[in-house]
Amino acid sequence: MPQSASEIARRVRTGETTARSVVEEHLAVISRRDGEINAFNLVTGDSALRAADGIDARVARGEDPGPLAGVPVAVKDNLCTRGVPTTCSSRMLEGWHPPYDATVVQRLSTAGAIMVGKTNLDEFAMGSSTENSAFGPTRNPVDTSRVPGGSSGGSAAAVAAGMASVSLGSDTGGSIRQPAAMCGVVGVKPTYGLVSRLGLVAFASSLDQIGPFAGSVADAALVLEVIAGHDPGDSTSIPQPAPSLVAEVGRGVDGLRIGRVVDLPGGAEPEVEARLEEAFAALVAAGARIVDVALPSFAYALTAYYLLAPAEASSNLARYDGVRYGMRVAAADTNAMYAATRAAGFGDEVKRRIMLGTYALSAGYYDAYYGKALKVRRLIADDFARAYSSCDAILMPTSPVVAFPFGDKVDDPMSMYLCDIYTIPTNLAGHPAMSVPFGLGAHGMPVGIQVLAPTLAESTMFRVGGALEAAGRGA
Amino acid sequence: MSNPNAHLSTVVASGDELLAGGWELVVGLEVHVELATRTKLFSGSPNRFGDAPNSNIDPVTLGLPGALPVLNRTAVELAMRIGLALNCRIQPCIFHRKNYFYPDMPKAYQISQYDLPLNADGHLVLPSGTVVGVERAHLEEDTGKSTHVGGATGRIHGSDYSLIDFNRAGVPLVEIVSRPDIRTSEQAREYVTELRAILEVIGASDAKMEEGSMRVDANVSVHKPGTPFGTRCEIKNVNSIRALGRAIDYEARRQIDIIDTGGEIRQETRHWDDAQGRTHTLRTKEDADDYRYFPEPDLVRLEPTPDWIESVRASLPALPAARREALSALTGYDTRSEAIVVVVERGQHGYVHAVADAGGDPVRALVHVQQAFAEEGSTPRVPASDLAALTVMEQDGKVSATQAKQILATLVDNGGGDPSAIAAAKGFEAMDTSAIETMVAEAIAADPDAWAKYCAGEEKAAGAIVGRVMKASKGKADGKVVAAIMQGRRSAG
Numbered sequence: 001m002p003q004s005a006s007e008i009a010r011r012v013r014t015g016e017t018t019a020r021s022v023v024e025e026h027l028a029v030i031s032r033r034d035g036e037i038n039a040f041n042l043v044t045g046d047s048a049l050r051a052a053d054g055i056d057a058r059v060a061r062g063e064d065p066g067p068l069a070g071v072p073v074a075v076k077d078n079l080c081t082r083g084v085p086t087t088c089s090s091r092m093l094e095g096w097h098p099p100y101d102a103t104v105v106q107r108l109s110t111a112g113a114i115m116v117g118k119t120n121l122d123e124f125a126m127g128s129s130t131e132n133s134a135f136g137p138t139r140n141p142v143d144t145s146r147v148p149g150g151s152s153g154g155s156a157a158a159v160a161a162g163m164a165s166v167s168l169g170s171d172t173g174g175s176i177r178q179p180a181a182m183c184g185v186v187g188v189k190p191t192y193g194l195v196s197r198l199g200l201v202a203f204a205s206s207l208d209q210i211g212p213f214a215g216s217v218a219d220a221a222l223v224l225e226v227i228a229g230h231d232p233g234d235s236t237s238i239p240q241p242a243p244s245l246v247a248e249v250g251r252g253v254d255g256l257r258i259g260r261v262v263d264l265p266g267g268a269e270p271e272v273e274a275r276l277e278e279a280f281a282a283l284v285a286a287g288a289r290i291v292d293v294a295l296p297s298f299a300y301a302l303t304a305y306y307l308l309a310p311a312e313a314s315s316n317l318a319r320y321d322g323v324r325y326g327m328r329v330a331a332a333d334t335n336a337m338y339a340a341t342r343a344a345g346f347g348d349e350v351k352r353r354i355m356l357g358t359y360a361l362s363a364g365y366y367d368a369y370y371g372k373a374l375k376v377r378r379l380i381a382d383d384f385a386r387a388y389s390s391c392d393a394i395l396m397p398t399s400p401v402v403a404f405p406f407g408d409k410v411d412d413p414m415s416m417y418l419c420d421i422y423t424i425p426t427n428l429a430g431h432p433a434m435s436v437p438f439g440l441g442a443h444g445m446p447v448g449i450q451v452l453a454p455t456l457a458e459s460t461m462f463r464v465g466g467a468l469e470a471a472g473r474g475a
Numbered sequence: 476m477s478n479p480n481a482h483l484s485t486v487v488a489s490g491d492e493l494l495a496g497g498w499e500l501v502v503g504l505e506v507h508v509e510l511a512t513r514t515k516l517f518s519g520s521p522n523r524f525g526d527a528p529n530s531n532i533d534p535v536t537l538g539l540p541g542a543l544p545v546l547n548r549t550a551v552e553l554a555m556r557i558g559l560a561l562n563c564r565i566q567p568c569i570f571h572r573k574n575y576f577y578p579d580m581p582k583a584y585q586i587s588q589y590d591l592p593l594n595a596d597g598h599l600v601l602p603s604g605t606v607v608g609v610e611r612a613h614l615e616e617d618t619g620k621s622t623h624v625g626g627a628t629g630r631i632h633g634s635d636y637s638l639i640d641f642n643r644a645g646v647p648l649v650e651i652v653s654r655p656d657i658r659t660s661e662q663a664r665e666y667v668t669e670l671r672a673i674l675e676v677i678g679a680s681d682a683k684m685e686e687g688s689m690r691v692d693a694n695v696s697v698h699k700p701g702t703p704f705g706t707r708c709e710i711k712n713v714n715s716i717r718a719l720g721r722a723i724d725y726e727a728r729r730q731i732d733i734i735d736t737g738g739e740i741r742q743e744t745r746h747w748d749d750a751q752g753r754t755h756t757l758r759t760k761e762d763a764d765d766y767r768y769f770p771e772p773d774l775v776r777l778e779p780t781p782d783w784i785e786s787v788r789a790s791l792p793a794l795p796a797a798r799r800e801a802l803s804a805l806t807g808y809d810t811r812s813e814a815i816v817v818v819v820e821r822g823q824h825g826y827v828h829a830v831a832d833a834g835g836d837p838v839r840a841l842v843h844v845q846q847a848f849a850e851e852g853s854t855p856r857v858p859a860s861d862l863a864a865l866t867v868m869e870q871d872g873k874v875s876a877t878q879a880k881q882i883l884a885t886l887v888d889n890g891g892g893d894p895s896a897i898a899a900a901k902g903f904e905a906m907d908t909s910a911i912e913t914m915v916a917e918a919i920a921a922d923p924d925a926w927a928k929y930c931a932g933e934e935k936a937a938g939a940i941v942g943r944v945m946k947a948s949k950g951k952a953d954g955k956v957v958a959a960i961m962q963g964r965r966s967a968g
Binding site for chain 2: 080088093096099198201204205206325
């Protein structure tokens with residue numbers, strides 16, 4: 001398990017330890033384990049050590065380097081880092097050096113955090129196992145014969161293996177929560193607009209949201225406090241300052257109403273179902289009340305998502321045309337160059353989604369596909385609004401299955417897509433949700449329980465997450 | 476955006492506006508104008524024409540991964556100014572993505588507006604009185620500029636390589652879409668002329684067709700009045716107002732010839748070749764792109780508040796129509812008179828008012844400005860008080876109209892001066908009446924035939940006598956005085 005971020009920051013700020021020694025310890029873990037795990041596309045050891053020395057110098061001068069002083073952080077490789085290659089695990093962007101930092105990367109750095117590397121992902125964040133990476137799959141640190149989940153598999157694995165204290169991922173349909181569950185760490189998808197997307201390479205702009213992975217609910221809250229808050233560079237960023245969240249983690253759930261979805265689509269493994277029941281029981285023991293709620297449109301979410309997300313992706317990924325940056329395959333004329341570049345640069349899953357999305361937006365099909373999916377999206381938001389009129393948070397599994405062996409689902413996209421059946425609806429609604437490790441499932445693999453909350457109710461979500469974590473540790 | 480085939484025309488050409496054979500021309504115009512903002516529509520990059528290629532670029536302009544658009548408030552205000560000047564409804568609106576691949580289109584989509592434009596349902600009253608409906612005036616971003624090197628056509632097909640300048644990419648545009656209410660090429664030219672004047676007056680754009688900051692596409696069709704509209708063709712590459720008139724006239728004739736010989740018009744986009752004076756096919760409807768419009772998820776709804784709209788409205792200057800009315804009130808000339816239209820077009824209306832304010836004669840001021848100030852800008856160099864003094868000298872009969880013109884020319888050449896001093900220098904001291912009377916008598920003696928005809932009521936014959944007097948006086952004699960003396964002699968018998 002990773003070292004605690006708050007503990008590292010406390011020790012670095014008080015001079016009990018140095019950022020350099022913290023970073024060196026983590027780089028040592030990386031060199032010991034990442035050959036096998038392949039969580040990182042790039043390890044930025046030299047610049048991390050330089051940054052650590054800078055932090056230590058500031059502490060020596062009596063300055064406070066910030067709430068994440070000296071904390072080693074891994075950054076998903078679809079977040080822009082100035083002068084540092086950002087590939088999205090795609091051949092298409094191999095060798096591209098962004099001229100700017102994503103807002104979240106900047107905020108982490110300002111808070112004293114130190115980036116140790118860029119983590120692997122399913123190409124352009126499209127996938128649920130990190131097997132769609134052009135640079136090879138990431139292995140699950142808990143059992144290296146199994147996938148870490150995805151698409152932020154590298155960020156989840158980096159934290160689970162103790163190669164970084166915390167990390168950043170992006171979640172479009174579950175890409176933080178699902179790998180967090182499969183690797184046994186905490187993963188948070190914040191309210192849409194709470195965290196700036198500026199510098200996040202877009203997959204589906206209306207669904208993408210950046211969030212943290214951590215070894216504990218409190219560390220996740222600490223990182224979210226740092227990266228949240230209004231950014232004028234992202235028009236969809238909510239014009240509010242970052243909420244105070246760390247203090248919520250230990251507040252308990254006494255009096256909270258926790259929703260149990262009576263019409264939740266089935267198909268979860270029995271061990272996962274069992275952990276969910278135990279989670280409800282733990283919250284009741286902690287003083288919460290269980291309320292039955294219905295989400296009748298929930299079952300349509302997956303279908304709607306696989307129209308909306310590919311539609312936006314088909315447009316977002318159109319810019320990779322070989323004209324200005326990234327890969328270019330020479331050809332006789334411009335159109336042939338586009339085709340050759342995109343054929344060589346994109347993997348199968350990306351091509352599949354571009355085709356799906358292009359089709360869904362085409363003249364004559366828009367109303368039947370994209371238009372209808374938008375309506376479903378509204379119905380789901382309405383469902384949640386009704387549910388939250390009688391409860392404060394909702395509990396459900398993060399993933400219906402625990403981490404599966406490599407190759408299990410790659411040839412069956414539908415079964416892969418079903419991994420996200422419980423995580424997608426919150427993206428469609430724009431709500432926050434988090435996955436908290438809660439016991440083990442089949443094959444001794446971790447199970448994650450998902451806490452859902454209404455828009456900007458991160459404080460409630462972290463109270464529930466904190467209570468689950470406390471109960472899970474005892475379990 | 477509208478389908479002109481779907482309804483019958485409510486605007487019908489008058490008889491003399493119909494083309495030969497009873498055909499009615501139907502034209503709608505799509506005008507793109509670059510807004511005069513300091514920065515681009517969605518980024519802080521400078522919006523400046525003529526800089527070194529690819530010097531005004533940034534991650535948003537280049538569509539780099541992770542870059543996000545942030546809407547330029549000034550661009551929205553300028554677009555609202557256009558909407559208000561064109562009597563549009565300003566409404567809550569959203570942006571859409573228009574998807575297509577082209578090398579100078581950095582994101583492979585253009586951020587534009589689709590079913591909910593910022594400005595809708597306006598109209599423009601032309602100086603001639605013609606009313607042209609404005610369907611919409613929406614905001615969108617411009618593309619970069621490609622230069623195709625090698626090959627015969629200068630187009631991408633067949634070229635050796637292409638160069639792209641992204642300075643223009645992301646420059647704010649407003650697309651103003653007229654309804655198909657235009658019935659003659661003259662009206663089309665008048666519409667664009669008036670629109671350009673409005674855009675300049677309200678500070679929305681410098682509207683230069685030659686520099687491409689104003690680009691006009693014409694949708695042209697022909698039909699017989701009372702029948703549904705004909706199939707239209709869109710004419711592109713019209714680079715001047717004169718070219719617009721020629722292109723429309725050519726296209727109308729082309730379409731009529733096709734129909735007259737039993738053919739059918741294909742809906743297509745056609746390219747105007749100004750040198751050859753003809754249009755040719757650019758692309759047909761069959762190979763038109765499917766733009767796959769969908770709401771731009773990186774931007775939020777734009778909802779101008781009533782307060783904002785009103786503050787923009789309050790900041791609008793007087794529009795050309797109001798300026799023409801004010802000049803009409805000052806001079807008694809019709810708002811549609813050439814003098815008023817031309818002077819307002821040149822922005823010299825304020826100068827005419829200033830001459831009148833300085834005690835000058837408004838009508839003479841208007842005419843002088845129209846005739847002598849064509850090369851001057853909106854603030855002529857001749858001080859208004861100098862021109863006022865000249866008109867007063869004319870009014871008082873101190874100089875003849877001919878002399879006044881010469882003095883005026885000197886004023887323009889020198890950028891001002893004292894008109895009475897110029898008159899003195901030119902020897903323009905007014906002639907006394909007795910000297911003129913002598914000259915009239917001499918002229919009659921020299922051409923008794925003309926005088927006889929004049930006395931017999933042939934007014935035209937007066938010209939010969941007046942001409943002799945003017946020649947003898949070297950133009951110093953006041954024509955009105957000469958005429959009065961001649962009339963006096965005639966009625967005295």
